[in-house]
Amino acid sequence: MHQFVFQQGLSRELHSFPHIIELGAKKNQVIHLNSFPQTTSECIRIYYINEGKFEWRANSEPYILYPGDVSLIMPNENFGSEKGVLEIGSISWIHIKISNLGNNELLKGKWNTLSETESQAISKVLLMNNMPVLSKLTEVGRILRYIHDEIFNQEIGYTTRTNQLIDELFIIITRHLTKQNNRARDFPKVFRQLEQALRQNLSQPWTVEEMAAIAGMGATLFNEKVKNYTGFTPLNYLINIRISEAIKLLKKKDIAITDIALDTGFYSSQHFSTTFKKFTGYTPSEFRKNNLSQD
Amino acid sequence: MKCIITIELGTNAVRVFAFDLNGNVIGSQRGYYPTFHTQPDYSEQDPDQMFITMLYALKNLLNEQIHPKKYKVVSICFSSSMHSVLAVDKSGNPLGNAITWSDNRAKKETDKLKTSALGKTIYTATGTPLHPMSPLMKIAWIKNNDKERFRQTSKFLSIKSYIIKQLTDEYIIDYSIASATGLLNIHKIKWDADALKFAGINPAMLPDLAPVFTPLAKLKKAYQSSLGLTADTKIIVGSSDGCMAILGDGVKGEGKATITIEDSGAVRVMGDKVLKDDKQRFFNYLLTEGCYVSGGPTNNGGVIFEWFSKQFGDFKNPFDIEYSMQELIAEASKVPAGSEGLLFLPYLLGERAPIWNAYAKGAYFGLNINHERKHFIRATIEGILYEIYSIGKTLEENRGIKRLSINGSFATIPFCTQMIADIFNKPVQLRQNFHSVSYGAFLVAATEMGIYKNLDEAAKTVVLPDEYLPEKQNHNAYMKYFKIFERLSTKLAPEFEEIANLQ
Numbered sequence: 001m002h003q004f005v006f007q008q009g010l011s012r013e014l015h016s017f018p019h020i021i022e023l024g025a026k027k028n029q030v031i032h033l034n035s036f037p038q039t040t041s042e043c044i045r046i047y048y049i050n051e052g053k054f055e056w057r058a059n060s061e062p063y064i065l066y067p068g069d070v071s072l073i074m075p076n077e078n079f080g081s082e083k084g085v086l087e088i089g090s091i092s093w094i095h096i097k098i099s100n101l102g103n104n105e106l107l108k109g110k111w112n113t114l115s116e117t118e119s120q121a122i123s124k125v126l127l128m129n130n131m132p133v134l135s136k137l138t139e140v141g142r143i144l145r146y147i148h149d150e151i152f153n154q155e156i157g158y159t160t161r162t163n164q165l166i167d168e169l170f171i172i173i174t175r176h177l178t179k180q181n182n183r184a185r186d187f188p189k190v191f192r193q194l195e196q197a198l199r200q201n202l203s204q205p206w207t208v209e210e211m212a213a214i215a216g217m218g219a220t221l222f223n224e225k226v227k228n229y230t231g232f233t234p235l236n237y238l239i240n241i242r243i244s245e246a247i248k249l250l251k252k253k254d255i256a257i258t259d260i261a262l263d264t265g266f267y268s269s270q271h272f273s274t275t276f277k278k279f280t281g282y283t284p285s286e287f288r289k290n291n292l293s294q295d
Numbered sequence: 296m297k298c299i300i301t302i303e304l305g306t307n308a309v310r311v312f313a314f315d316l317n318g319n320v321i322g323s324q325r326g327y328y329p330t331f332h333t334q335p336d337y338s339e340q341d342p343d344q345m346f347i348t349m350l351y352a353l354k355n356l357l358n359e360q361i362h363p364k365k366y367k368v369v370s371i372c373f374s375s376s377m378h379s380v381l382a383v384d385k386s387g388n389p390l391g392n393a394i395t396w397s398d399n400r401a402k403k404e405t406d407k408l409k410t411s412a413l414g415k416t417i418y419t420a421t422g423t424p425l426h427p428m429s430p431l432m433k434i435a436w437i438k439n440n441d442k443e444r445f446r447q448t449s450k451f452l453s454i455k456s457y458i459i460k461q462l463t464d465e466y467i468i469d470y471s472i473a474s475a476t477g478l479l480n481i482h483k484i485k486w487d488a489d490a491l492k493f494a495g496i497n498p499a500m501l502p503d504l505a506p507v508f509t510p511l512a513k514l515k516k517a518y519q520s521s522l523g524l525t526a527d528t529k530i531i532v533g534s535s536d537g538c539m540a541i542l543g544d545g546v547k548g549e550g551k552a553t554i555t556i557e558d559s560g561a562v563r564v565m566g567d568k569v570l571k572d573d574k575q576r577f578f579n580y581l582l583t584e585g586c587y588v589s590g591g592p593t594n595n596g597g598v599i600f601e602w603f604s605k606q607f608g609d610f611k612n613p614f615d616i617e618y619s620m621q622e623l624i625a626e627a628s629k630v631p632a633g634s635e636g637l638l639f640l641p642y643l644l645g646e647r648a649p650i651w652n653a654y655a656k657g658a659y660f661g662l663n664i665n666h667e668r669k670h671f672i673r674a675t676i677e678g679i680l681y682e683i684y685s686i687g688k689t690l691e692e693n694r695g696i697k698r699l700s701i702n703g704s705f706a707t708i709p710f711c712t713q714m715i716a717d718i719f720n721k722p723v724q725l726r727q728n729f730h731s732v733s734y735g736a737f738l739v740a741a742t743e744m745g746i747y748k749n750l751d752e753a754a755k756t757v758v759l760p761d762e763y764l765p766e767k768q769n770h771n772a773y774m775k776y777f778k779i780f781e782r783l784s785t786k787l788a789p790e791f792e793e794i795a796n797l798q
Contacts (some may be wrong), residue, residue: 281517
C-alpha cells in the first residue's frame with residue numbers, strides 16, 4: 001500500500017468530489033508527538049485499521065482498535081489518539097461532508113445515488129448510533145482500497161464508480177450497525193430495541209423504511225414481522241405509542257396541547273386532535289378537562 | 296344477529312374475540328404491548344398504552360369484522376392476567392407503570408413474611424402463595440421503598456380495574472383477580488385484615504369487589520360513539536385468565552385437570568373446596584362463591600424451548616423461529632423417550648410450583664459421550680414437561696385426576712401433547728383453533744344472558760374433540776428419569792443459591 005493524503009481545496013484529485021474532504025492512507029513506522037491529536041470536525045470520519053493496535057478516544061471514551069476494526073465518527077464528535085500520537089501501524093481513512101445534520105438528510109447531494117427513503121433510513125441509523133467502533137468490518141478496508149485505486153488511476157467512469165463506492169460504504173456500515181447485536185433470530189429482542197429507539201425519538205416523523213432499517217431488515221419483511229408480532233402495521237403501532245404518551249402528558253397541567261402534539265410526533269395540533277379523537281373518542285382538550293391530576 | 300365480545304388482557308398482548316351466541320368465533324384481533332425491564336428484577340407495563348392498544352384492537356375488530364355483518368354486540372366480557380398492581384392518585388391517574396406478575400422486586404418482603412407465623416395465617420386465609428408475584432408483596436414493597444408513590448396513592452388497582460375504570464368510570468375488581476392479590480380472604484370473600492395491615496393499606500384503597508357476572512355501569516358516551524356500540528351494551532367484569540382457561544376447557548367437576556403452557560404454564564383443577572397444603576405449594580383462587588380454582592404455576596414453559604431454539608436452532612429465513620422449532624422437534628422425535636439418559640432441569644427463570652425456589656437454575660445432567668444435539672433437544676422438551684408433571688403429581692396427592700385437557704401454544708404442539716399424555720399416563724383432550732381463556736369468557740357472558748342456567752351447565756356443554764392416548768411403554772421410561780429429575784430439583788437447592796449469587 002502506498003501512502004498519501006488528499007485534502008479538499010489542496011489536492012487536484014478531489015476536484016470532482018466536493019463531498020470528500022479528506023482521503024488518505026498511512027503506514028506509520030515512527031511515533032511523532034502530536035501526530036494524531038483529538039479534534040472535532042463537521043464531517044463524518046471513517047478510519048480503518050490495516051495493521052497495528054491503536055488506542056483512540058471517541059467522545060472521551062477510550063477504545064482499542066485492532067486490524068479489521070472501523071471507527072465511525074459523526075459530525076461534532078471529539079476524536080483522536082489517547083496520547084495525541086499515532087501509534088505504529090497502518091490505517092486508511094475518508095472524511096465525508098454531510099449536507100444537513102438537522103433533518104435526517106446527511107448524505108444528500110448530487111453524488112449520492114441512494115433513493116430518498118433509503119438515504120433517510122441510513123441517516124437515521126447513523127445518527128442514532130452510539131457505537132463509534134465497529135469491530136471486524138473488513139469490507140470497509142476493501143471499499144477504501146477501491147476508492148483509492150479509482151482516484152489514482154482515473155480510468156473511464158471513475159467519478160461514478162467512486163461515488164457508488166461511497167454509497168456502498170455507508171450501506172455496509174449501516175447494515176453492520178443494525179446487525180451488531182442481532183443474529184436474525186430473536187425478533188422480540190429486535191422489536192424491543194426498535195421500540196426504545198421510537199420512544200426516545202418520538203417527536204420525529206418515522207417512515208416504515210426508517211423503522212425497518214433500525215431493525216436491520218427490508219421494509220416488506222419488516223412489515224410482515226411487525227404485523228404478525230403486534231397485530232398492527234408498523235405505522236399503526238407507532239400511533240399507539242404516540243397516543244399513549246400524549247395521554248400521559250395531557251394529565252399534567254403545565255404542558256400546552258400544541259407542545260404535546262409536537263413532542264409526541266404529530267404534524268400539528270389539528271392532526272393531533274383528529275387522531276386523538278379517532279382513538280379515544282375525546283378531543284385532547286376534553287380529555288384533559290376530564291383527567292387532569294389534582295394536586 | 297347478536298354477538299358477544301371477549302377481551303383478554305394477557306401478559307404480552309390483548310386478544311379480542313367475537314362469538315356468535317352458539318359459541319362460534321366470528322372474528323378476532325390481537326394487539327401487542329411491551330413489557331419494560333428497567334432494572335433486573337423489574338417487569339412493568341404502561342397502563343395507558345395497554346388501554347389504547349385494547350381500544351384500537353377492539354375498534355378494528357368491530358369496524359372490520361362485526362359492524363359490516365350487522366351483528367349487534369350484546370355484551371363485552373373481560374379477563375386478564377393475575378397479580379398486577381397499579382397505583383393511582385385521587386384523580387385516578389397512574390403513579391408510574393403497572394407492575395406485572397413476573398416482577399420480582401419484592402423478594403425481601405416475601406422472605407420476611409414467609410418465615411413468620413403471620414405468613415402462614417395469611418396464606419391460609421388468602422390462598423395466594425407468598426411470592427414476589429403477589430400484589431400483597433408488591434404493595435408492601437412500595438410502602439417500604441417508594442414512600443412518595445405510596446403517600447400519593449389513592450387506590451391500588453389491577454390492570455383490569457384500570458381499564459374498566461376508563462370505560463365505565465367504576466372502580467371494580469372481580470373475585471378471581473381479587474383472590475390472586477393475596478389480600479382477599481377467599482373463605483369470607485372480604486379483604487383480609489392481616490394482609491391489609493401487612494401491606495399498610497385500608498379497604499378504601501382497593502376497588503369494590505364484584506362477582507364474575509356483574510354487569511357494570513354503561514360504557515361512557517364517547518366510547519359508545521367512537522366504537523359504534525349502543526348504550527345497552529353490557530360490560531361484564533369477568534375473571535382472571537387462569538380461571539377462564541379452566542372454565543373454557545369445561546373442567547368443572549371431579550377427575551379433571553387442565554394444563555396451560557404458553558411462555559409460562561400452570562396445572563389447575565376446579566372444585567368446591569380449597570386445596571390445603573402445609574408446604575404452601577398451591578394457589579386457591581375464587582371463580583364464584585363456593586367454586587375454587589386450585590393449582591400450581593411454573594415460570595419455565597414454552598419460553599425455555601424458545602430460548603433453546605434461538606441459541607441452537609437452524610434459521611432458514613431471518614427471524615423464522617417457527618420453522619426453527621419445527622425442525623428441532625422433528626429431530627427430537629428421532630430420540631426415544633427419556634433421551635437415552637440425558638436430563639434437563641428447566642429452571643432458567645427460577646421456579647414457582649412445586650419447589651418455589653427463586654434461585655433455581657437450569658442444568659443438563661447425565662451427559663455422556665454418545666449424546667448428540669438431538670438428545671439435547673428432546674431432553675429440553677422433556678425437562679419442561681417433567682416440571683409440569685411435578686406440579687400435577689402434587690395436585691394428584693389431593694385430588695383424583697382421570698383426564699387432562701390442555702391449552703396454550705406450547706402444550707398444543709402435537710409432539711408435546713403426546714408427551715404430556717405419556718408422562719402423566721392419562722388421556723389428553725384439546726381444543727383446536729381458538730383460545731380457551733376467551734371461550735371461558737364467552738361462557739360467562741352467555742350464562743349472564745341466560746343461555747345457560749349456571750356455569751356448571753355452561754362447562755358441561757364444552758366438547759373437546761381431539762384426544763391423545765398415553766403409551767404405557769413411554770410412560771414407564773419417563774418415570775425412571777422423573778424420579779431423578781425430582782430429586783435433583785430439591786437436592787441442588789444450596790448449589791442453586793450459591794451460583795445465583797455469583798451471576
